[in-house]
Amino acid sequence: MAHRKLTKSFVDKLNPGPDRDFLVWDAELPGFGLRVKPSGVKSYLVQYRNRADGRSKRKTLGQHGPLMTLHQAKEIARGLLADVVRGADPVADHKALRDAPLVKDLAVKYLQEHALPKKRAGSVKNDRSYLDRHILPVLGKMKARDVRPSDIQALHNRLKKTPYQANRVLALLSKIFSLSVRWDMRPDNPARGIEKFQEEKRHRWLSEAELLRLTQALDAHPNQTAADAIRLQLLTGARIGEVLTATWEDFELGQGIWTKPSHHTKQKRTEHLPLSGAALDLLQKIRAERGTCTFLFANPKTEAPYKDLKRFWSVVTTAANLQDYRIHDNRHTYASHLVSSGMSLAIVGRLLGHTNPLTTHRYAHLADNPLRQATEIMAQKLPSPT
Template identity: 65%
Template sequence: MPKQRLSKSVVDKLQPLTAELIYWDISFPGFGVRVKLNGTKSYVVQYRTRSTGRSRRKTIGQHGPLMSFAQAKDIATGLLSDVLRGGDPVTEAQMVREAPIMQDLCQQYLDVHAIPKKRPKSVANDRSMLTRLILPRFTSQKIRDVRHKDIQTFHNSLKVTPYQANRALALLSKMFELSIKWGMRSDNPAKGIERFHEEKRHRWLSSDELTRLCVALDNHPNQKAANAIRLQLLTGARIGEVLTSKWENFDLDRGVWIKPSHHTKQKRTEHLPLSKAAAALLSRIKNGAAGSEFVFPGRSKNKPIVDLKKFWRSVLSKAGISDYRIHDNRHTHASQLVSSGMSLAIVGRLLGHTNPMTTQRYAHIAGDPLREAAEVMAEKMSLGTRMRDRST
């Protein structure tokens, strides 16, 4: 390769020959200009890495209006200085180009964490949030380039649906937490973002509504679905636990429902005592069962009922009940237990709550039997006063 003292005027005069050539600057080793057959001139640097001694070449940019000789020389000085400090500009640039993007993180989260470790319904929820909310916003953005401000802006854009916004934020935070463990970045940009306030639902059925619901269930033509709702009301279980339950999970002689860990939200095996009514209901269902391992098989005996949305809308319409979800049957179950004098601790255990605060929503109901108990003493004292008045 030819060598000469390079300058702006020298570079301007260089002309293409019969082959592509690189002219190296004798006054600045490692810096040169490449002249292609079509006349294009590009500045380059060449160096050997300090760690391996491997020769590397990097193109700085094309000579012309956007890059002068002086600018190229300044960039070359910086790059070669990095090499002296042990850097490798070519490898570093390649790492930046090939750095994983958010789509990669989403897929790795599903493959490595969600699918192996979470319940199928939770995986489906995560996949839905990724597809509908997160990927449209972050798909091609490099993981290392996502900033705290980006996550904050994304979260704020969902303020009209605060519950959904908070779930998406929690999912992002979990993914970035894992990305640190996977060596994709060193910090979690979702950390420290304040969640939106969420109004907790406190909806359960009054005695009159519960009566109307039971009548609607009795009169509905789909008694298989009706039985699933009855079992949920009698046990306070989540509807997913009811629909995926198998006969092997029930010990009807002992009156126990053994919920396997992969079906419960808390990922632990639960032993739920069955009431006589629940055990009797299951016995009736079993007597009419068609040989499926599932208590509530779907169209195929090998799979359970998937959901009851259409059935539930029909039942609520016939019962004249509004603003009431299937999940609220758990609240109705709990409210009936608490109002009968059952302690919040016991109710929480029956519902599978690991956090006592979750059961505190029923605290004001628990006050009713306590108030009635308090009135017992007042009544005794009132009786004593009346007897004294009569004696005087």
């Protein structure tokens, strides 16, 4: 390995060896050199010793030519060798950058180490849907460390026509990048501080006339297993996922209690729900007709619980002539009828499994009906003004 002052004219005139690479090191800048291949390709490189472990490392800077002159290569080498003196390791840093995980790798880690062990199956399904449909097509191939708040903001803005969905995507991204900080994959959360879209909370529930049409449509449908699932939801205000995953072990029919296991509830806590007489009668009927299976509402062919009732629900609501009414809105119907009948918001919230009183507060205006009826009691005792 020769040592001499590298100049442009020397590099240009340097001929390749007959059968192997040879190196020429610059006499002015120790650690900076030129490799010449038998093919004639000339490449600049630096060689240094890692100050932490003493290992010798070599890094190629690029090929000599119009895109990298001797002067440019020497300036790059001088900067890298100065970094080495300060304790850096350019080869290791480049490898870390090259091997840095992509957003799609971060998503896999999130699902495997957080979502699957800690979230309900339905929530994991939603996460996968948001990732596959919205996040990964846009950010998946980016390095996780390179994602900026402006990238998150642009993705959020793309979904402005569906603000509820946009905010769920933003919340998922914030959680994923929050975990990436904990996992030392990046120093900050680029989703933090991005303002959510204003959401209009749904206030859709059934009037007594609509409720009657729904019950008639349930009675007329040939799939009475699915119909009974909706009936139990209407009688308890439970989430449909809690209904479909319910097993006979969860019920104490003698005491009239439904114990919802923590892994089936949204709040991840065990709930004890008192059952009405009508709910108990329904459960007794189901047990008499189909009580041999572990699950209350199982597919008769597989004996596995129904995953959802979307097709059934579409047929039933069409038959009942119900517009813009989701299966989750049965919880709103349950709550609204209780509140308008005089039940306190606190009790309704307990029955629905709400941990935040503000969640139940959407039904507060319905409490005016029993109050207005109460005011009429005194009005009836006074004579009308003449």
